[in-house]
Amino acid sequence: MADWEIWTVIAVLAVATACTRSGLWMVGHRVTIPRRVQEMLRFAPACALAAIVAPDFMLGPQGEVELAVTNPKLLAGMVALAYYLWRRNMLQTIVIGMVVFTVLRISNVFHNSL
Amino acid sequence: MESGNDVDAHDPVAWREGFQVGLPTLFGLGAWGMVVGVAMVKSGLTVLQAGVMTLVVFSGSAQLASLPLIAAGAPIWVIFATAFVVNLRFVIFSALLAPHFLKLPLFQRFYLGYISGDLSIALFLQRYPSAAPERGKLSFLKGLLYPNWVAWQVGTLTGVFLGSAVPMEWQLGFAGTLAILCILVPLVVNSAALCGVLVAGIVSVLAHGLPYKLGLLVAVLVGMFTAIAVEETRGRRKVRHG
Numbered sequence: 501m502a503d504w505e506i507w508t509v510i511a512v513l514a515v516a517t518a519c520t521r522s523g524l525w526m527v528g529h530r531v532t533i534p535r536r537v538q539e540m541l542r543f544a545p546a547c548a549l550a551a552i553v554a555p556d557f558m559l560g561p562q563g564e565v566e567l568a569v570t571n572p573k574l575l576a577g578m579v580a581l582a583y584y585l586w587r588r589n590m591l592q593t594i595v596i597g598m599v600v601f602t603v604l605r606i607s608n609v610f611h612n613s614l
Numbered sequence: 615m616e617s618g619n620d621v622d623a624h625d626p627v628a629w630r631e632g633f634q635v636g637l638p639t640l641f642g643l644g645a646w647g648m649v650v651g652v653a654m655v656k657s658g659l660t661v662l663q664a665g666v667m668t669l670v671v672f673s674g675s676a677q678l679a680s681l682p683l684i685a686a687g688a689p690i691w692v693i694f695a696t697a698f699v700v701n702l703r704f705v706i707f708s709a710l711l712a713p714h715f716l717k718l719p720l721f722q723r724f725y726l727g728y729i730s731g732d733l734s735i736a737l738f739l740q741r742y743p744s745a746a747p748e749r750g751k752l753s754f755l756k757g758l759l760y761p762n763w764v765a766w767q768v769g770t771l772t773g774v775f776l777g778s779a780v781p782m783e784w785q786l787g788f789a790g791t792l793a794i795l796c797i798l799v800p801l802v803v804n805s806a807a808l809c810g811v812l813v814a815g816i817v818s819v820l821a822h823g824l825p826y827k828l829g830l831l832v833a834v835l836v837g838m839f840t841a842i843a844v845e846e847t848r849g850r851r852k853v854r855h856g
Contacts, residue, residue: 501684501687505690506659506663506684507663508690509680509684509690509693510663510666510667510670510671511670512690512693512694512697513667513671513673513676513677513680513693513694513697514670514671515694516673516676516694516697516698516701517671517672517673517676517697517701517704517728518724518728519698519701520698520701520702520704520705520708521673521701521704521708521727521728521730522708522723522724522725522727522728523705523708523727524705524708524709524712524727525708525712525715525723525724525726525727526720526723526724526727527712528716528720528723529716530713530716530745531709531712531713532709533705533706533709538706539841539842539845540838540842541702541703541705541706542703542706542801542803542807543806543807543810543837543838543841543842544699544702544834544838545675545699545700545701545702545703545801546798546801546802546807546810546811546814546841547810547811547813547814547833547834547837547838547841548679548696548699548700548814548830548834549675549679549700549794549797549798549801550798550810550811550812550814550815550818550833550837551814551815551817551818551829551830551833551834551837552678552679552682552696552700552794552818552830553791553794553795553798553815554814554815554816554818554819554833555682555818555819555822556682556788556791557791558815558819559819559822563822563823565819565820573788573791576788576792577791577792577795580792580795580796581795581799584795584796584799585799590642590646590793590796591642591645591646591649593792593795593796594649594789594792594793594796597788597789597792597795598786598788598789598792601785601788602784602785605785
């Protein structure tokens, strides 16, 4: 991406954040969101985040689907997910996931090219 | 108007109370900011770009979400749409908090909304469940929000500088992916959401090859409609078996 494109992206992200965070504050009167719409608002971010991370966990370096346990990112991701479900602690989860990933990557136990 | 000014007057006791309530969360927030800072420079942003991004965007999840898209050279409108959808949950939170401060000037409402994160809103609503005007409310909120903003910025900028000193082969950007995983899990509120998340993830992997990163948006739409469809079916079954 060219420099000006990255600056445009930053501006565009600021607009997206302003709309969603400050929008209802600016409208200035009480707004009640119907239950159905609230559900959609809650489902959409979860789906978006899943769609963002899934390829990083499941695709190999050449963009091929890699679902075996020999994929270090997938294995580290599964360990991190299990730990987060158990302890609900974000920072510990990130540290443990990174340690597992790094050990697998450096030791190259699965002779993976990654 | 007189009484309105009175209610919003600075109240040092309430400010300190807000600060103390938020204090335990600041360290975690700073550390999480560090992860985002590292992820930003490790995905190819310069130190200046990463610094400006964190100062003007102030949304960890939208920042993290944009990084793989920037790296892949996705069109700007796709990045905007993605960040907007990821941030939609703030609409729900702000609908709960904004009614408390309807009387404030427009610009103040804008920036208070902009810097209020999910955790601060939750802590505020525990202390003031009712939206009725009350003395000290505004100071309490500021005592929560301002230190929160500072902790986030200090953490993120630290991460930006640390990250730029670390070699690329360490692949520290993966920490950003793990962080998104941790934001994602609490959003899976029921089995409908779980179905949507699984479908969105699978579609995103399968549609990865589509041009302009459109696979991402397709995945979000398919996942969301799956979740809604599951929710509808469950609701109907519940009614029938009443």
